[in-house]
Amino acid sequence: MDLASNYEIDRTAQFILNGHFTRVALQFPDELLRDSTRVVRALRDELDDIEIGLFVMADTTFGSCCVDEVGASHVGADCVVHYGHTCLSQTSTLPAFFVFGKAAISVSDCVKSLADCLSTSEEPVLVLYGLEYSHAINHVKEAMEKELSSLRQSKSDLVLYFVDVMCTVMNPSTVDDHPESSGCTGANGTSSNCKRTGSSLDGNKYCIGGLTWDLPDGCKMEDCLIFWIGTENPAFTNILLTYNGSEIVRFDPKENSLAKDFLHHKRVLKRRYYLVEKAKDANIIGILVGTLGVAGYLHMIKQMKDLIAKAGKKSYTLVMGRPNPAKLANFPECNVFIYVSCAQTALLDSKEFLAPVITPFEATLAFSRGSQWTGAYMLEFRNLVASSQEDDSDTEEARFSFLQGGYVEDHDNESKEKPVEDGERSISLVEATQRALQLQDSNPHYIVKGTARSGAEFFNKRSYHGLEMHSEKSVPQPFVIGRTGKASGYQNEKENREIL
Known part of the structure; x- marks a missing residue:
């Protein structure tokens, strides 16, 4: 299949000209980067306009299936042409043209x-x-x-x-x-x-x-x-x-x-149900931002914050690109993480992580009072319409945790007997966080000693903070293996010359 047909050069050029775009970002996944220079050359010949700037984007901050609006903004692009596999998630700031490619099929x-x-x-x-x-x-x-x-x-x-x-x-x-x-x-x-x-x-x-x-x-x-x-x-x-x-x-x-x-995927569904039950016992939740371009992601982050606050728990919002075990290990105070991402990058196999990573849909099941999993599943976070304010009456069901072996109550019985004011709710959140960190202090897997009331204090009480500075003017002494000095004359070579 020739390049002009596979990459739809004619239609792409028509889209650029019809939209009167002058700076166009061309987003390629890694497996198609080898063709990027030829595509640019073919587009340049078709456009026949030296005033139109074409910029090739490669390594994306998050998933390559989403339009990288952040990367496009770095070059001041006014539209994006996305090549290859895509989730077609709604963009928030820039128009996009999609070239799916033409995979071979009999x-x-x-x-x-x-x-x-x-x-x-x-x-x-x-x-x-x-x-x-x-x-x-x-x-x-x-x-x-x-x-x-x-x-x-x-x-x-x-x-x-x-x-x-x-x-x-x-x-x-x-x-x-x-x-x-x-x-x-x-x-x-x-x-x-x-x-x-x-x-x-x-x-x-x-x-x-x-x-x-x-x-x-x-x-x-x-x-x-x-x-x-x-x-x-x-x-x-x-x-x-x-x-x-x-x-x-x-x-x-x-x-x-x-x-x-597809038994493997059925096992995946069972594991997701297990993670929902495990998340019910969490006290501190990290919200991982897995996209900066999909429309509605800020709305979903706010919805997750409100959901966590109503459940009487503490949340942190983290932006770190693509999550991995090493990155998330820097936040051991978090019992679970919620990954706000597009549907096709939302599922993370968190078996190697210190804490499970769940989707907004799973978080809604875990932290909403009276919710039960009917077997339906949803990966697209934009489908989760904000639910109405939950009623705090005694008729509501408590959340049952199979892992804890009982019902999980979010507040003390005293708080249910009278309306909770904003100040009292804040105090209860602080107390819940403090109790959670005290539990982690007693856990042998954590090095922290004492009581911490926030993530910052938790970090300060760690026994290891990375490369510690002994004083303002001193630096850590490295453990030297091999030669030291410049390649033109290492330290031991100078000493040998003086001896000779």
Whole structure:
């Protein structure tokens, strides 16, 4: 496949010219960087305008599937062209044009596998796909029309649905307080105002991972067999967890094979439930900012802060790029972390971390009084609409923790007998934090001695602070192995010359 077709040079140039953009950021994932110089050269030839600046962006601060608006702002870009795999998360400040790429696929093999599923399934079949295979879906539809005519001779009740791509052009969200709004535009210029969700909205309309579709009245996702075209990637994991009540099969275009067994992902779902139960016992929670570009992330951070405060717990907000065990180990006072990120980077395997990392949806289950997990799952944080203020009446259920073996109460019984004023609530938060840190002081895994009332005091009481300065004018003495001095004459070489 030639470069101009795969990278959609003509359509990209048309987008730039129609928008009158003068500084364009071209965002490439690591695996496509090798083509960046050729793409710039081809775009330059197509634009034929030396006044338009083209800037290549590579290493992203967070996930490469999201539009890197922070990196684009460093070069003063007024739009972003995003190449490769994307989650199509709503942008907040810049318009974006998406080039999904054209991954290789055998249409005939795909149609054969799809026809086999249709002939054996008693349920309607819903075809979902990775965005990199969207270029071939029309060919799959045309080939399936011929197959359906022959299949219906032996089975007349066949039902087949294909989903559509939400958009290829995205305008920034104008109202952050209402993150469900979006400004998507398709290749034909039509707008698509669809909430990102994994559940039904506006009747039977569904959207997830850049795909959108409608189901007829009376038909639910649980009633459909999902036929996924693509590799086993974060987008597929999002589908598996969100629609865990549906039967799912996957056609792998690279292997030309059909996979039906996804026990690993079912184990992942069980582990997420375990982490929810573990989070209920937490007293100090760290909120990890996993995106600075997805519209609504500030709204979600505030919602998490309010949720944690109402649960009588303490929270810290941390911005550190991509989390790893070493980074989070600097905050041992946090019992659990909430990762506010796009749906396709939200799941972190935190087995190697000192504290578990959960999603905003899991945090809502853990810290909301009376909430129970029904089996439904949600990775897209923008679907979590702020719940109404919780009633503090005695009729509310306490949160049951299987790990603690009982009900977890957020406040003392005395606080339930009378209304809690703002000042008293602040005092209760301080006391809860102090009790939590005292518990950690007695834990042999922590070196801290004494009582700390905040994260800063907790840090000051550590026995190790890194490279400590012994005095204002002194520096730590390194443990020297090998030679010292300059390469032109090491210290031992000078001493040898003097001896000679």
